[in-house]
Amino acid sequence: MKILQNIASGILGLIFAGVVAILACIINPDIGVWINELIRPEDKVEAPVQDDSKKYYVEVPDWDYIYGRKQNSEDVDVDGSSNASTALGDMITSAVNGLSDAINELEATEVSNPAEQDVTVEDVANTANAIVNAVTGNGDKGIKVIVKDEDEDSEAEELSKAQDNQEQTPAYTPGIPAGRSSYAAFDPEIIELTDPGLAKQAINSADYGQLGDGLTFDTQFYPYYHMLNDTGKALYRQIYANTLALNTTFRPIEQVSMDTMQMVLLSVVFDHPELFWLDTTFYQEYDYNGVALKLRLRYYDRIPDIPTANQKFLANANAIVAGASGLSDNYEKELYIHNYLADKLTYKHNPLDQSAYSAIVGDNTVCAGYAKAFQYLMQRLGVPTYLCVGSAGEMHAWNIIKLGDNYYNVDCTWDDQNPTVYDYFNLSDADNYMHKRMFNSVYLPACNEGTFIASIN
Structure with missing residues (x-):
């Protein structure tokens, strides 16, 4: 009886969350856009495993990370709609995790004749999937309850991955820093x-x-x-x-x-x-x-006096540019700015993190700030450098720079590690395969020449 109550509570919770979501979208259509962006199975929260042969888990988004993308700083104002969205996300997560507990409890229950059970583990999972998909309207992209054999096809999967790596992975395979893609495009x-x-x-x-x-x-x-x-x-x-x-x-x-x-x-x-x-x-x-x-x-409300802020922005930029202007060639200037930003900045969300100001005046920013600051400073030094926006796991920003007659990809954000690396410094498109251009960035010049790195001291 306790098991069925848990299952029923989870399902009712999902239905209630769906009704709340629908009503919220009617009252404020912008919430519908937010929910559509929010419901994405990017991270897994695993339920306790009660059986050695099977693994049951629930796929849910990392709500805290998504909220933090715009509201990670303590001094950011959070309006009522954001609180409502947070409550909705927590409600859905709680309901799904309730189902996960019920699944594992059901699996742990010993029944002499499984065929006589009223409900099976697979029934619960299938019902949960159907309800979640109906609530989110995202088909197989919604939150999912998954039941599978832990060792099922493991050898075949490993072989498939090895074959994929041989076929798709270029010779250049730099490391990929986690959680470093936070570009926010217009939401009209x-x-x-x-x-x-x-x-x-x-x-x-x-x-x-x-x-x-x-x-x-x-x-x-x-x-x-x-x-x-x-x-x-x-x-x-x-x-x-x-x-x-x-x-x-x-x-x-x-x-x-x-x-x-x-x-x-x-x-x-x-x-x-x-x-x-x-x-x-x-x-x-x-x-x-x-x-x-x-x-x-x-x-930005955070910049109440734009002319004064602009004077500070230009003064800081002038000082940075002055440090590189006497270098012998464009590559040396690029290396100077790349390293300067890596030394100065810490990857951290803040209310101005989509702007060059956050990186040139401030010390904390995300990929948008790194890329826009690098673009602006290099252009001030007379080196054609462009902002490139696309996908790298999530929305991401990096740069394309022209050195001589060729163009190269530069990602200062992903190179800002401890110590600074050059894994994403002057890459060809083939070597920069983790980055996929989007919007009108697809029309920027192709980076067809091989990766270019001169001596780095």
Whole structure:
């Protein structure tokens, strides 16, 4: 009876969590986006094993890590929606772990005739999977209760892994630091206007602000600008000019779709790490019939006096650049900045960790801060260096640098170990196989030459 009560409590908990999630999404659609990002089976929490022949475990996300990605610092304000999300995550985890306990208790129960049991271990697992998948809407990507033989096909699995390694692993196999991928892309809030009157009101409530007429961007240093067509370039100049002028709300000079608008915004962010006050995790768009009518950007609240912060940013950057400017060639300058950041920085989340400011003025940041600081400092030294964004287990940022006529991948974040390593320093795309480009980063120059490392003292 106790076993069945545990199973029932776990299943009811999952159903209740699903109802809460649905109601929360109705009240605030943004929570739906959050849940969709959140429910991913990246880490395993293993339940106690009561049997020598089988292994029962529950796959759940690492909730604490996901919360910590944006709220790991004690001085970060946590709003009500974040608390609600935390409660929902804890509720789901608790319910699933209850099922895990029930599974193992059921397995430990000795029954003379297993065929007469009302419920089997496999029945519980299958039911839990079905309910979780229904709640999360993610199919086989949701939380899962898994039952398998511990030794099942182990030899075949090892052989398969060995074959995969022979076929897929390049000759260069650097170490992979754990938990070093925390790039946060834009999460747009789209306000869809269906009434023509509201659409006209949105248009009339904002002007174009700064147009950026006459601005030019060198192909060698601003590749994302030159990936755009003429319409996109006009929007890029407008967004750049308004961000520089600290205008947050304006009407787009060109009418484009939501996807195009996000691509243009990403292009500005990827090209210009010096716009560190722009919160690159959020923007708001008023949309009518698939066309963006009004745009609202967000600047970091943690930087209340942007002009003063910019003076400090430039002063710190000038001092760093001065230390490398007298070196003999671009490679020596690159090595200096790479090592300077590795010595200065500690990988740690903070409210400004998606900005170059966190790395040039501050001492704590994540991959976005490392990559944007490296990009900005190298470009100040006259070396074409680009921000590259993609996947490396999770969303990640690194750089592509031009040395001579060739391009190479550089990941200062993953090289910042104790002591500093050069495992991800000037790699070809083939050797940088753990990094997969995304968004418009796929159009950056290919890194086809072999890994390049000169003498390192």
